[in-house]
Amino acid sequence: MDDLVVFVNGKKITVSKADPEVTLAHFLRDKCGLKGTKIGCNEGGCGACTVMVSHYDRKSAKPIHYAVNSCLLSLAWLHGKAVTTVEGVGNTATKLHPIQSKLANSHGTQCGFCSPGMVMSMYALLRNEPRPTQQQIENCLIGNYCRCTGYRPIIDGFYEFSSASPCALGQNCCKNQGNTADATNAADTTNAASNTVGELSPDYLQDYIFPPELKVK
Ligand code: FES
Ligand code: FES
Incomplete structure (x- = not known):
């Protein structure tokens, strides 16, 4: 059998006689038209991909989930696997993912080149550990470089997913407000403005569906 089968953002793709020299990064960008995955160093050093x-x-x-540098992976290795790119996570046209x-919202993106890679590293972590420690968050981003923000805003934004965060609403948490009703309104207003209403409800990670066809017994 010469056909390679891979699922990308839930869509089944069959590739005949897959070229082993084509990387996943180039396949996603050039064949699938998914330009959200960036190519920076193209040698596994920056995490943009x-x-x-x-x-x-x-x-x-x-299912087992892991973040990978797609510039290092041969497309041929992807047979029978599912790939999720930043386009499969969320977008401004429909709904942003809480990540x-x-x-x-934490001003963790400036030029934005590193942002898809940051999001995907964090997304893979949360798939495996919904309430990670701050250390786990720092560790998961260790391969993602940013040349703009200095990392602090990125880390601070993602810390709100950590087990150390008292409330995922951060400064909008009712504990930081004098009046509970006002606090609720303030949180609603902030979330509505950022198009993220209910963004951190307990089911915020339940939107991923692993392709049933790949559940090989
Ligand atoms: Fe893949 Fe830099 S482009 S790690
Ligand atoms: Fe520019 Fe990170 S926002 S490289």
Whole structure:
């Protein structure tokens, strides 16, 4: 069989006689038209090309998710796997994912070149650990370089997902307000303005569906 089957953002793609010299990054950008995945160094050093790859683990009978540098992966390695890019996470036209809105609201993006990679590293972490420690958040971003922000705004925005964060609403948490009703209104107003109403409800990570076809027994 010469056909390679890979799912990209839930869509099944079949590639005949896949060229082993084509990387996943170039495949996504040039063949799939998914330009959100950036290519910076093209040698595994900057993290701009980070996407999430998932495969079905027969032993545990559940999908395993990991962040990868797509510039280093041959397309041929992706047979039977699912790829999630930043386009599959959220967008301004429909709805930003909480990771994306947190990054924007904390001023963690300037030129934006590194942002898709940052988002995907964080997304893969939250898929495996919904309430990570601050250390886990720092560790997951260790391969993502940013030449603009100095990292502090990025880290601070993502810390709000951590187990150390008293409330995912951050400064809008009612504990930081004098009046509970006013605090609720303030939170609603802020979230509505950023198009992220209910962004951190408990189900904020339940939108991912692993392709049933890849659940090989
Ligand atoms: Fe820099 Fe892939 S483009 S790590
Ligand atoms: Fe410009 Fe990170 S925002 S490289």
